[in-house]
Amino acid sequence: MFMGEYNHTIDAKGRLSIPSKFRSILGMEFVVSKGIDSCLYVYANEDWERFEKNLTSLPLIDKGARQFARFFLAGAASLELDPQGRILLPASLREFAGLEKDVVLVGVGTRIEIWSKEKWDEVNAGVDIDDITEAMKDLNLTI
Secondary structure (H helix, E strand, O other), X not given: OEEEEEEEEEOOOOEEEOOHHHHHHHOOEEEEEEOOOOOEEEEEHHHHHHHHHHHHOOOOOOHHHHXXXXXXXXXXXXXXXXXXXXXXXXXXXXXXXXXXXXXXXXXXXXXXXXXXXXXXXXXXXXXXXXXXXXXHHHHOOOO
């Protein structure tokens, strides 16, 4: 399971160091895709395969399902760690998420999210956990 928050920087060539705790779970090769909320999602190959299977099983006659699958699959990239534990993020994915220099990698269970530091701070500034907890009560979550 991925968890934790790590601040890193992207170098001038578009390379990003992956925290060692995440590398041990990801392995040497994994998938990065566009994510919801203008961040990137990083999946270990086995988790990506499950997600991809769900996406490709959506009904083709449903316009929303086609758009949803395209969103994740069209921009996805299989990436490998270099010997220093870095990845080269494709320019299209960096542009999508607004990643320039300072980024935050966040472990969220079965995936990692990569955020621009600015966007991460903006999203978290408006979080009211009490309101969210109240809205989530119907999901029967236990802590």
